[in-house]
Amino acid sequence: MFQRSRAVWASVLVVSLVGCQLEAGGEAAEDAEEGVEVAYLMADPSSGMPFSDAVRVGDFLFLSGQVGEDSTGTLVEGGITAETRQTLDNIREVLEANGSSLDRVIKCTAMLADISEWQAMNEVYVTYFTTHLPARSAFGASGLALGARIELECWATMPGAD
DSSP states (O other), rough: OOOHHHHHHHHHHHHHHHHOOOOOEEEEEETTTTTTEEEEOOOGGGOOOOHHHHHHHETEEEOOOBBBBBBOBBBBBSSSHHHHHHHHHHHHHHHTTOOOOOEEEEEEEEESGGGGGGHHHHHHHHHHOOOOOOOOEEEESOGGGGGOOOOEEEEOOOOTTO
């Protein structure tokens, strides 16, 4: 397992440093040297946002940061608690739409508009990660997209990566 993980991470590094070309259709590419498939996954390409919802590299899924916006693109009301809940619901949706789950999240980065809300965010966060707790970093930010209180990005593994 450890050697396979090391090989996958080395492949991720190679893909990151060398880059890759998108095939026709804009979905996936393969690094010819390493044989690592890279897929750029968008839930709604018509959204006009300049990033993918997630990128799959081999057995790993890297999610773009999510904020607490509902299906209409509006931040939910209720402060850090409501926004954290909606953010994690959004993350769960992206993971499941791409073949993974919250149980497979291995790393999260939390960006908070006010670091003093860290404990309130944690109270919601731990209700979503009940099987295990991913590695995590958190920091205060001077401004987040849409005026959000929290932005959370996650890395997960894909089934078959064990």
